[in-house]
Amino acid sequence: MADAITFTNVSKIYGDATVLNNLTFGIPEGQITTILGFSGAGKSTLMKHILGLTHPTSGKITSLGTDMETLDELGLREFRRNFGMVFQYAALFDFLTAFENVAFPLREFTKLKESEIKAKVSELMQAVELVPESWQRLPSELSGGMRKRVGLARALALEPRIMLYDEPTSGLDPISTQVVSDLIVDTAKQNAQRKLTSLVISHDVRASLRISDNIMFLEKGKIVEYSTVQGFKNSNNPVIRRFLEL
Amino acid sequence: MTFVRTYVEGIGASILGLLAGLGRFSQFMGTVFFWGAHPPMRIKLLMDQMYFIGNKSLFIVGLTSLFSGAVFALQMYLGIKAINMDSIVGPVVAISLAKELAPVFAGLVVAGRCGSAMAAQIGSMKVTEQLDALEVMGINPHQYLAVPRVIGATLSMPLLCGIFMLVGNFGSWLVGVHVLGIDEVMYFQKLSDFMRLGHVAEGLIKAGAFGFLIGMIGTYHGFEVRGGAEGVGKGTNLAVVWGMVTVLVSDYFISSFLAKIL
Numbered sequence: 001m002a003d004a005i006t007f008t009n010v011s012k013i014y015g016d017a018t019v020l021n022n023l024t025f026g027i028p029e030g031q032i033t034t035i036l037g038f039s040g041a042g043k044s045t046l047m048k049h050i051l052g053l054t055h056p057t058s059g060k061i062t063s064l065g066t067d068m069e070t071l072d073e074l075g076l077r078e079f080r081r082n083f084g085m086v087f088q089y090a091a092l093f094d095f096l097t098a099f100e101n102v103a104f105p106l107r108e109f110t111k112l113k114e115s116e117i118k119a120k121v122s123e124l125m126q127a128v129e130l131v132p133e134s135w136q137r138l139p140s141e142l143s144g145g146m147r148k149r150v151g152l153a154r155a156l157a158l159e160p161r162i163m164l165y166d167e168p169t170s171g172l173d174p175i176s177t178q179v180v181s182d183l184i185v186d187t188a189k190q191n192a193q194r195k196l197t198s199l200v201i202s203h204d205v206r207a208s209l210r211i212s213d214n215i216m217f218l219e220k221g222k223i224v225e226y227s228t229v230q231g232f233k234n235s236n237n238p239v240i241r242r243f244l245e246l
Numbered sequence: 247m248t249f250v251r252t253y254v255e256g257i258g259a260s261i262l263g264l265l266a267g268l269g270r271f272s273q274f275m276g277t278v279f280f281w282g283a284h285p286p287m288r289i290k291l292l293m294d295q296m297y298f299i300g301n302k303s304l305f306i307v308g309l310t311s312l313f314s315g316a317v318f319a320l321q322m323y324l325g326i327k328a329i330n331m332d333s334i335v336g337p338v339v340a341i342s343l344a345k346e347l348a349p350v351f352a353g354l355v356v357a358g359r360c361g362s363a364m365a366a367q368i369g370s371m372k373v374t375e376q377l378d379a380l381e382v383m384g385i386n387p388h389q390y391l392a393v394p395r396v397i398g399a400t401l402s403m404p405l406l407c408g409i410f411m412l413v414g415n416f417g418s419w420l421v422g423v424h425v426l427g428i429d430e431v432m433y434f435q436k437l438s439d440f441m442r443l444g445h446v447a448e449g450l451i452k453a454g455a456f457g458f459l460i461g462m463i464g465t466y467h468g469f470e471v472r473g474g475a476e477g478v479g480k481g482t483n484l485a486v487v488w489g490m491v492t493v494l495v496s497d498y499f500i501s502s503f504l505a506k507i508l
């Protein structure tokens with residue numbers, strides 16, 4: 001299976017802190033891969049590299065076959081439209097309603113007519129199971145779980161090829177955690193035909209084991225374990241065993 | 247000795263801090279210019295900003311200008327009455343309004359009401375990752391947020407300043423002619439004798455310059471916000487303080503420059 005993202009000997013050094021330490025791996029296309037790790041392990045830094053928001057000190061990163069270093073500033077901006085990102089606290093635009101948040105990328109980047117935008121947003125809202133009563137509310141009037149769903153719909157609007165989730169379940173109650181986890185899986189399934197790749201950052205072990213195809217465990221910028229869920233569960237590595245028992 | 251040394255070191259540190267801040271601010275202005283020159287130009291956002299600035303400031307500008315004109319007319323009258331020149335009150339007030347009072351007061355109002363709001367909006371967007379969300383979508387936050395605010399403030403300030411002049415002169419006329427009893431014909435005669443279009447132009451140009459600076463300072467302090475709600479509050483404060491100080495300080499330099507070319 002082809003890899004959607006590859007890292008080759010990637011290191012990131014801030015001052016005298018090595019945040020990513022010579023990482024080499026691939027994220028398989030069309031699957032759900034979760035990066036687990038304790039706070040400060042380098043998970044967010046890794047995701048920023050994938051988006052080209054920061055650049056590696058050394059090494060090479062490719063996404064969808066493109067070497068990120070070959071893109072200039074404007075090319076990089078174009079390229080980012082291949083990604084949809086769901087932020088930890090949704091990061092909805094607080095001056096726009098739920099509906100307008102989802103419509104935002106469509107208005108910015110497509111030439112769709114108003115009626116087409118309406119239809120597309122409604123479709124996305126239904127996919128994330130958001131009832132029409134809440135469409136016209138501002139983010140401040142939505143619950144955390146609802147905000148996440150709006151954020152997911154917004155990220156899906158331009159039909160990205162790679163979905164990135166930053167701590168999708170942190171700060172949610174068990175029921176909402178379940179709902180959001182299911183949505184990640186459903187989203188992947190609904191877009192399986194066009195081989196949507198999902199990359200999740202998390203420290204929620206149980207949710208990760210339930211939704212992922214592959215799990216990578218990162219500690220201090222190094223990969224401790226990277227395998228299928230089954231392989232991860234059976235790992236003999238003491239760090240992983242301890243993490244699994246949490 | 248150590249006391250003196252700590253003291254001097256303290257002064258040195260704050261000067262260095264100020265210089266570093268100025269450096270970052272210049273860099274920020276460069277970024278805003280770069281993205282301002284890049285398509286797309288978001289006209290709707292610009293209109294929204296102009297509406298926002300007008301909406302926030304119009305009432306206060308109207309109120310302060312009416313009373314500034316009135317009190318200026320009163321003080322001039324009291325000062326000049328003794329030498330029997332009371333009809334000169336009209337042009338003295340009008341010229342003061344045009345050249346100084348209108349642009350500076352409008353600037354202080356806009357710095358207080360809108361510069362702070364810019365810092366607060368952008369700052370809270372920053373701490374809630376909304377700027378990252380724009381970035382990830384491939385939209386430059388400077389282009390989307392700073393450019394329309396800076397241009398909006400630059401265009402709105404002359405309009406507010408013009409309103410300040412009109413209403414201020416109305417206040418002066420009201421008090422001068424109807425309260426203090428200056429002869430109305432003479433009032434307007436002297437006004438047209440001494441008042442020049444150049445005076446008005448000077449005020450409007452200054453107002454535009456102040457608007458530009460207020461917009462830059464307000465948005466800069468929004469983008470500079472770090473760490474949570476507390477950081478947003480700090481940024482908002484800095485935007486007001488530096489906005490007002492900059493209006494007053496730059497006023498001298500812009501005035502002396504305009505005096506040479508106008």
Ligand SMILES: Nc1ncnc2c1ncn2[C@@H]1O[C@H](COP(=O)(O)OP(=O)(O)OP(=O)(O)O)[C@@H](O)[C@H]1O
Nearest residue numbers: 014017019037038039040041042043044045046203
């Ligand atoms: N811009 C930066 N400058 C200096 N150090 C940084 C920078 N960004 C991240 N770091 C450091 O890199 C390390 C990893 O940070 P990162 O945010 O990637 O961790 P994380 O795994 O996402 O943690 P968390 O679960 O808390 O979000 C931390 O020690 C952090 O202090």
Ligand SMILES: [Mg+2]
Nearest residue numbers: 040043044045
């Ligand atoms: Mg993180």
